[in-house]
Each structure stands twice: as structure tokens, then as C-alpha cells.
Amino acid sequence: IVNAWTETPTKWYPLPLAVGAILLVAIQYRKKVKRARQEVELNEDGLEVIKLRGPWHVHVIGALPLRNMSRLWGYVNSLELPVWIRPYGFRLYAFAFGCNLDEVEHADLREYPSLGAFFYRRLKPGARPVDHAILVSPADGRMLHFGRITESRVEQVKGITYSLDALLGIERPGSPAPLPVAVAHNRDMEVVDDHEFAIVNGIEYSLDQLIGGTSSSTPSSPGTRTPSSDEGSTLVNRSTSGSSTATPSEASDADDVPKKFGAQTDASVGPENMEETLVHDASVALQMGVKPALEIDVKAALDRRRSVTSGKHVRPGNALFFSVIYLAPGDYHRYHSPTAWVVEKRRHFVGELFSVSPYMAKRLENLFVLNERVALLGRWKHGFFGMVPVGATNVGSIVVNFDTELRTNIRGRPPPPGTYTEAVYSGASPILRGQPLAPAEEMGGFRLG
């Protein structure tokens, strides 16, 4: 080898021009492919094209009929089990997935007829004390990622981002301006200047009762937080009365909507007990810092409304943040309100049902904008607030308690990614023009299949 290295004469000769040209073309092609993988691909409307991207095994998983598998899984788990086998089966499940059976609502496991019912179990009242911070966890799970949103990109994992527009949807082109957010003057409710009492339907309520605090002698109402003096509030399981009706808002308008943006429907929730609803709404309004009975500048309200419904524009001094919480199979699978806020609309994105485990989140780009999800958009004290429950293979059914019209993971071919149907909740509250939610109030959950 030494002899060959030292004694072999080096003979230089020019390469043919064609070989050099081919080499340059190959280098340029490789660069182009690499750039295309890193950069966002846009369609003719300037919107990001959402497609499956990841290593080869992700594409293999993508070829599976995940939605059909999910529905079959849900059907199998909805079958009623023999009574004698239920305690053993659920204990085995709890052991395998780390469920704490001491905190489930029914201590007698025979009361859960199926694994699906056990999976969607409630917890005992008081099992989850609620912190007084402005933002609390909406679910049991693991915090996968959180941070600040920059340039409308949300970070899925380190180095992999997806578009905020793709996650929440974009406004329809030509959609009419929304109605003012505030009720100029509502005679059903007044808040006195010192903010110690609120009058709802002629009944005086203390603010302690509405927003939580010390005991009060004024009438009590379900749906309000009743914290003890030292341990904070307890979990609120507010069952929403009334039904949701989704009707086409404007037929002619809906006809004009391009299919990729989906049709718009209007779901309004009619409360059975107006007084209870008013007290609940007033509670949320006060926690959000809104004075429902005071005159509010309509222009300012419109500006604020436009800015908060998109999530694109933030107030001076504010920023956009995100957090991602992963619910493992053994976790409690109902989700609660993370703060006092008003849900103005929901957007249902029909999509795939990939697993959303941390393993997949690290490998499958655009995971959270490919999967079926429900974007609940609204506002809170500091501006825009959005909450997006994302389905997965085992839990394709997303439930929203105050929207009984919503159906997820239904049969049929999913539309292209980015398509959604929208419902607005403007009729849900006479005060807040949306669905008001108190911190830790139960909102819905994930069901098997």
C-alpha cells in the first residue's frame, strides 16, 4: 500500500464538459429537494399545503385505514360486558395503564357496563382541587411542549413546526364582520359601582358568590365555584341543559363558500333555566374583567373582536403562547375549562386519526393539523383564547358538552386537510354572546372510537 501510494504516478487530465455539467445539475437538484423538505409548500392561494411528511414507517402507518380501525375499536369497546367480569377486567386495565381507582366516581366497578364507559369515567367531586392561577390544566396528562408562538408557527417538537392558520383555520374570504361583542346595556343584569353586588333578574348576588370567596347568605346557584377557605375551588361538573341546534346561517352565503373552507352553521344553545345561566355567565364575565351592564364602546369592541377571533393579532404588550398536553390511555379523559373564557365558535376539522403519542409527535410532521380535531375559539381576559382537542386512533370521538350537534369520526372519506365546518355560539349567552365557561368547568371529553 505504501509503495502504491508513493510510487504510483499522478496523471492529471481534464474531465469531459458533459460530466461536469451533470454533476452541477445533480448538486442543484439535491439542494432543491432539501430546501423543499424544509420550507413550507404553498398552494395557489398562498396557503400551506398540509401533507404527510416523515420517515418511511410514518407513510406505512398513513396507508392504514385508521378511521375505520378507530370506529371498530369503539364499537368493540361499547359492547356490554358480563357483570362478573367487569371488576377483574377494569382492575387489569387500571393496573396496565396506571389508573387510580380510588378517585373514580363509582367505587363499584360493576356499574360501568363496558370498557368504553369506564374509559369515559367521571371522578369523585373534589378529586381535583383547582388552583387560583389564571391558567390551569384542562386535563390529566403530560405536558409535551409549551412556549411562545413566533411568526404564526407552533412548535410541535424541537425543530418541527406547523402553521397556526392550519391548526385553527382561517377566516372565510368575504365573511361578514362579526356582531359587537358587548351587550350595550342589559337590563337583566347590573353591576354596582363598587363591584360588591350584582343584580340578576332582580335578585341580588354577592360577588363572593359569583366569583368565589367567603360564604354568602344570598341565593346559591349551581354552576358557580364554591371554594373552601384554604384548599381552593373544587372540580365543577356542570351539566349543560338544553340542546344545540345547528342550522345553516345563510343559505346563499353558504352556497358561496368554497368547499375547501367548508360550510358555516349556527349552533345556539338554549338554556332551560335562564336565571342559573345568567348567574353562571355573570360569574365568568366578572372573572374576565367584563362589566356586562356598562356601556362599552362599540368600535373598540369590534376592533377587539376582530383581533381576538383570528389569533393573529395581539394587543400591544401581549404575545401568543401555546401548550400541548398529551392524555395517555389510562388518564381521566374528560377535559375542563383552563380559565374563565367565552367560546365564540368551533371549527371541526375532519382528518386522519394518527396516534398522537410522543413517539409519533417526534416523527410525523404536521401531526396536529393532519388529525381530526375541534378548534374552540373565543376570548378571555387577555384577548384571544383557543383550545383544540385533537383526536387519535383509539379516541376518535371528541365530545363537546354544550354542542350536541357535533359528530366526529363519522363514516366517509375525509375531505382535504384544512377543511372545516364552523358553528357559532352567539346565542348561548345573552350577556357574553358565546358559551361562557368558568375555570375547571367540565367541557367535554374523548371517547373510544
Added chain:
Amino acid sequence: STIVLVFEAPEDFEFSVHAGQKVRVGQRLGDI
């Protein structure tokens, strides 16, 4: 299943959890 929160908040908002941490309903996620 997963829940993604996207929200506007004052710039001095700080998360009080760390990535990978187990959280429960009602637990403090962040504050100003």
C-alpha cells in the same frame, strides 16, 4: 388524545411547568 391551547397573554406570562411533567385538571399551568 391531545389538547392544544393557543392563547394571547401579557408578555410577562410564565409557565410554571416543565416539558414532560405530569399535570392534572386544575393544576396551575402558568400565571402573570
